[in-house]
Amino acid sequence: MAQDRVEAVERALTILEAFDATEECFTLAELANATGFYKSTLLRLLGSLERFDYVQRGGDGRYRLGPTPWRLARRHLPSRRLEARVQPVLDALAAASGETATLIAVTGESAECRLVATPDSALRHELYPGQRWPAPAGVPTLDFAGGVMICRRVTSTDSETLWLAVSGPQGRLDSSSAEAHLDTALSKLSHRAVEVTPSTLSSP
Structure with missing residues (x-):
């Protein structure tokens, strides 16, 4: 009223x-x-x-x-399920690669960071959940000064495509080792029986 x-x-x-x-x-x-x-x-x-x-x-x-909107969003049940299932894999990926690990959702030609894990390094790529950027042709690779991002598609639904990414300083991030770390992370996601559906992997 x-x-x-x-x-x-x-x-x-x-x-x-x-x-x-x-x-x-x-x-x-x-x-x-x-x-x-x-x-x-x-x-x-x-x-x-x-x-x-x-x-x-x-x-x-x-x-x-x-950070407050993202902190409150994590209280929403689907986001808590997402974090519980995927965050440990991202944490392991960041620790193994020494670079920033990210779960990205692409809708149309727009990419959104859903979850992120950062390495214990002063020089790293800073991303945060909810950050958005253009994704031409549906590929979420983010161009940023002095850095590189390597992405691997996880799965697709009618509404969005989910990707895993490793990003860090150019010259330190080796593409072949990043691909190997991403393969390991994808295998872990499969073993954890992650159901990639809008109900479990969509932001609130």
């Missing part, structure tokens, strides 16, 4: 909705265009969202989603 509406809350939620896009980061001007809010209003709301880690502001002044 109209009397139950809280304008400030609805405005904050409108800002969060703007991040449901293929772009990862937004300038203040881009958020103003997406939401229709004045920059002064956005700054106040973004300040509150940032304090609770719903958004983060980078050194370049651009805004991206923070």
Whole structure:
């Protein structure tokens, strides 16, 4: 009902909705265009969202989603099942390869990181669940400065295709060894009887 509406809350939620896009980061001007809010209003709301880690502001002044939405999403039953079944395999893949291991979902020509495991290394490829990027021709290989990503398809449904990926600094990540580590991870997923269905591998 109209009397139950809280304008400030609805405005904050409108800002969060703007991040449901293929772009990862937004300038203040881009958020103003997406939401229709004045920059002064956005700054106040973004300040509150940032304090609770719903958004983060980078050194370049651009805004991206923070860890709180992903922490809350993991409480959803399908995501907990996904994490319980696949995360140990990703952790082992990251430890064995020494690089970042990722489960990626591709829908159309858009890729989304679903789960990630990072190595114990200061120099590594940083990804986070929920991060999105273009996937031309349905292949989720991500181009990034000084790095390389090697992907292997897990399975496909009518709505999406799931991939395992290893990514890291170019020169340190050897493609042949990465392929071998990915083969081992795929075998582990098979042995764990992972049911790759929308109910178990879709984000909430």
